[in-house]
Amino acid sequence: MNNFDYVKTTTAQEAVAKKEEAHNSFYVAGGTNLIDLWKYDIEHPEALVDISDFNVYKTIEDLGADGVRLGALVSNADTAHHPLIKERYPLLSNTILAGASAQIRNSATNGGNLLQRTRCYYFYDKVSPCNKRVPGSGCPAKEGMNRLHAILGHSEHCIATFPSDMCVALAALEAKVEVTGPKGDRTIAFEDFHTLPGDTPDIENTLGKNELITAIVLPPEGYADNYSYLKLRDRNSYAFALVSVATGMKLNAGKIEKIRIALGGVAHIPWRNKEVENFLQGKSPTPENFKQAAEMMVEGAVGFEHNSFKIEATKRALVRNCIMALDPSTQRPGAKPSL
Ligand SMILES: Cc1cc2nc3c(=O)[nH]c(=O)nc-3n(C[C@H](O)[C@H](O)[C@H](O)COP(=O)(O)OP(=O)(O)OC[C@H]3O[C@@H](n4cnc5c(N)ncnc54)[C@H](O)[C@@H]3O)c2cc1C
Ligand code: SF4
Numbered sequence: 001m002n003n004f005d006y007v008k009t010t011t012a013q014e015a016v017a018k019k020e021e022a023h024n025s026f027y028v029a030g031g032t033n034l035i036d037l038w039k040y041d042i043e044h045p046e047a048l049v050d051i052s053d054f055n056v057y058k059t060i061e062d063l064g065a066d067g068v069r070l071g072a073l074v075s076n077a078d079t080a081h082h083p084l085i086k087e088r089y090p091l092l093s094n095t096i097l098a099g100a101s102a103q104i105r106n107s108a109t110n111g112g113n114l115l116q117r118t119r120c121y122y123f124y125d126k127v128s129p130c131n132k133r134v135p136g137s138g139c140p141a142k143e144g145m146n147r148l149h150a151i152l153g154h155s156e157h158c159i160a161t162f163p164s165d166m167c168v169a170l171a172a173l174e175a176k177v178e179v180t181g182p183k184g185d186r187t188i189a190f191e192d193f194h195t196l197p198g199d200t201p202d203i204e205n206t207l208g209k210n211e212l213i214t215a216i217v218l219p220p221e222g223y224a225d226n227y228s229y230l231k232l233r234d235r236n237s238y239a240f241a242l243v244s245v246a247t248g249m250k251l252n253a254g255k256i257e258k259i260r261i262a263l264g265g266v267a268h269i270p271w272r273n274k275e276v277e278n279f280l281q282g283k284s285p286t287p288e289n290f291k292q293a294a295e296m297m298v299e300g301a302v303g304f305e306h307n308s309f310k311i312e313a314t315k316r317a318l319v320r321n322c323i324m325a326l327d328p329s330t331q332r333p334g335a336k337p338s339l
Contacts, residue, residue, distance in 0.1 A: 002044060004045050004046055004047060004048060005022060005046065005047040005048070006047070006048045006050065007047070007048070007049055007050065008050040008053060009049055009050065009051060009053075009054075010053060010054065011054070012054070012057075012180050012212055012214060015027065015049050015051050015054075015212055016180065016181055016182060016210055016211075016212055018047070018049045019047070019049045019210045019212075020182060020210050021047070022046045022047035023046055024044060024045060024046040024047070025045065025046060025047035025048070025049055025210075026043065026045045026047070026048055026049065027049050027050075027051050027212060028048045028049065028050050028051065028052065029051055029052055029072070029073060029109040029111055029112040030052070030075065030107040030108040030109045030112050031052075031107065032100075032104050032107050032108045032112070033108075033112060033115075033116045033117060034112075037117060040124050040126070041126050042117075042123070042124065042126070042133060051073065051212065052073065052109075054073050056071070057071035057072045057073040057074075057111075057214055057215065058071050058073045058074055059071045059074070060074055060078075060079065060082050060084060060085065062084060063217070065220055066217075066219075066220065067217055067218045067219045067220045068084055068085070068088065068089070068217070068218045069178075069215050069216070069217050069218075070085075070110050070215060070216045070217075070218065071110070071214075071215055072109060072110050072111030072212075072213045072214050072215055072216070073109050073110070073111065074109065074110055075105065075106055075107065075108060075109055075110075076096050076099070076100070076104075076105040076106075076108045076109065076110065076113060076166065077096075077102070077105040077106045079092070079093075079096060079110055080092070080093045080096035080097050080105065081093070087224065088218075088222040088224055089169075089173065089218055089222040089224070090222075090224055090227055090328070091169045091172065091173065091222070091223055091227035091228070091229060091246055091247075091248050092166070092169040092170070092173065092218070092222075094169075094227075094228075094229040094331070095165045095166050095168055095169035095229045095244075095246055096165065096166045096169075098165050098229060098231045098244075099164070099165035099166060100238070101237070101238050110166070110213075110216055111212075111213035111214075111216075113164055113166045113167065114164070114167060114170075114177065114193065114194075114205070114213060114216075115204075115205070115207070115213075116163060116164055117204070118132065118160040118161060118162060118163060118268075119148060119161075119163045119240050120132070120141055120148065120149065120160040120161075121141075121144075121145055121148075122139075122140050122141050122144065123160065128140050131157045131158050131201050131202070132158055132160060132197075132201040132202050133202075135200070135201075135202050139156075139157060139158055139159065139201075141158075141159050141160065141304075142156075142159055142304060143305075145306060146159060146304040146305060146306050146307050147242070147306040147307050148161060148240065148242065148265070148307070149161060149304060149306075149307050150266060150267050150268060150307075151266050151267075151298070151301040151302060151303045151307060151308075151310045151311055151314070152263075152266050152267040152271055152298075152300070152301050153196045153197075153267040153268055153269065153271065154197060154267070154268065154302070155196070155197045155198050155199065155201070157197055157198070157199050157200075157201050158197035158201030158268065159197075159304065160197065160201065160268060161264075161265055161266065161267060161268065162194060162204075162264075162267070162268055162269055162270065163240045163241070163264075163265075164264070164270070165229075165231060165241060165244060165264060167190075167194070167264070167270045168229070168241075168244055168245075168246045168262045168263065168264035168270045169229065169246045169262070170190050170216065170218075170270070171190055171191065171246070171262035171269075171270035171271075171272055172223075172246040172247065172248050172260040172261065172262040172272070173190075173218055173219065173221075173222065173223075173248065173260070174189070174190060174191070174219055174260065175190045175216050175217060175218050175219070176188065176189055176190060176216070176217040176219075177189075177190060177193050177213060177215075177216055177217075178213070178214045178215040178216070178217060179207060179208075179211045179212060179213050179214060180211065180212050180214050181208050181209075181210055181211030181212060182208075182209075182210055182211075183208070185214075187217070188206060188207075190270075191272065192206055193205050193206060193207075194268070194269035194270065195268070195269065196267075196268050196269060197268045201268070204268075221248075221250070221258070222248075223248025223249060223250060223260070223325075225250075225251070225328075226247075226248070226249040226250065226251055226325045226326060226328065227246075227247060227248045227249065227325055227328055228245075228246075228247050228321045228322075228324040228325040228328055228331045229244065229245070229246045229247075229321070229331070230244060230245050230317050230320060230321040230324065230331070231244040231264070232244065232265075232313055232317055240265065241264045241265035242265050242310060242313065243263065243264070243265045243266055243310050243313045243314050243317050244263065244264035244265050244317070245261065245262070245263055245264075245314075245317045245318050245321040246260075246261070246262045246263075246264070246321075247259065247260070247261050247318075247321050247322050247324075247325040248260045248325070249285070249322070249325045249326070251285065251326075254284065254285075255282055255283065255284060255285075256280050256281055256282065256283055256284070256285050257281070257282075258281060259277050259280045259281060259322075260272070260277060261273075261276060261277060261293075261297070261318065261321075261322070263297070263314060263318075265310070266301075266310055266314055273296065273297055275296060276293045276296045276297050279292070279293055279296060280293050285322070285326055287319060287323060290318065290319040290322040290323065291315075291319055293318065293322070294314070294315035294316075294318040294319050295315065297314065297315070297318055298311050298314050298315055301314070
């Protein structure tokens with residue numbers, strides 16, 4: 001066990017200041033990912049800045065016509081079961097409940113969910129090289145076990161996927177992330193938050209050094225009438241997505257007025273393609289149109305030895321999920337809580 005400093009802070013300003021003091025310091029919220037990484041000897045905190053007692057970021061605030069603000073420290077479980085979220089953002093509630101287990105969702109926080117690390121086996125295996133863990137050391141996943149890995153947006157340096165379910169809904173909902181840090185407060189559009197691996201897979205998001213996530217703002221449009229989340233996985237519980245799809249749709253006079261589709265399990269980021277959404281807007285919500293959209297969605301996708309099935313799986317999941325969004329009561333089984 002290495003020595004480390006531990007400080008429990010009560011305000012964002014104090015937390016940011018304390019985090020700046022140590023070289024390799026971490027905020028800790030629910031700890032469900034950070035402590036695992038530490039146990040696997042992947043992270044070596046010199047200081048832990050405990051933010052879990054900040055009551056000010058433990059609320060879910062109705063902003064009326066401006067949407068809803070989710071505190072960064074509200075647990076995933078409290079978010080998913082909150083009446084406002086169930087009523088106005090059922091897509092978000094479903095994605096959260098399709099992830100992890102009830103126990104983990106009780107500890108995991110909204111801010112921490114955005115920053116969880118990939119589940120690539122080689123990243124967790126200290127004896128393997130890994131460009132994300134040790135830049136420049138290589139990527140054994142390309143020729144190795146790559147069943148979980150990316151088919152879209154990967155680079156020669158990294159083919160890992162981002163594992164969050166919740167973030168797939170946040171991408172479809174076009175949420176915003178509020179942060180504070182040494183240079184003050186700012187807001188990051190969700191689509192700009194996570195980054196593709198390129199030649200720096202160790203950089204996973206646009207959060208600045210020592211910045212703290214304080215809240216996630218959901219816009220007023222929650223797609224409460226037509227939405228669906230479908231998660232394909234190896235087990236029905238306690239497993240990360242091989243492919244997942246979140247769809248929010250607004251219908252008007254039998255046509256698609258607005259649609260947002262985001263994919264999980266297929267890229268280093270929650271994956272959206274605006275061309276696909278634009279193609280569907282104004283069209284009838286028919287299986288034929290969804291099939292064309294699905295073909296567009298996987299254009300340019302490249303699979304590896306064990307994950308090429310994801311290309312066809314993504315197409316089928318997208319079509320099925322869009323059809324289920326027409327009648328959300330037909331959602332199964334990804335929409336059922338993962339136990
Ligand atoms: C067995 C298991 C199964 C899982 N299955 C799934 C699944 O199916 N789907 C899914 O989506 N997730 C799954 N998860 C992941 C889980 O959702 C995440 O571990 C959790 O959301 C992380 O939140 P946390 O509050 O515990 O973060 P922590 O572990 O506390 O922190 C994670 C990272 O974020 C940083 N951080 C935390 N909060 C903030 C903040 N407010 N501002 C800035 N930095 C911050 C920490 O410094 C750390 O680097 C699983 C986890 C486990 C252990
Ligand atoms: S896919 Fe990314 S995380 Fe996995 S071994 Fe390659 S570089 Fe590391």
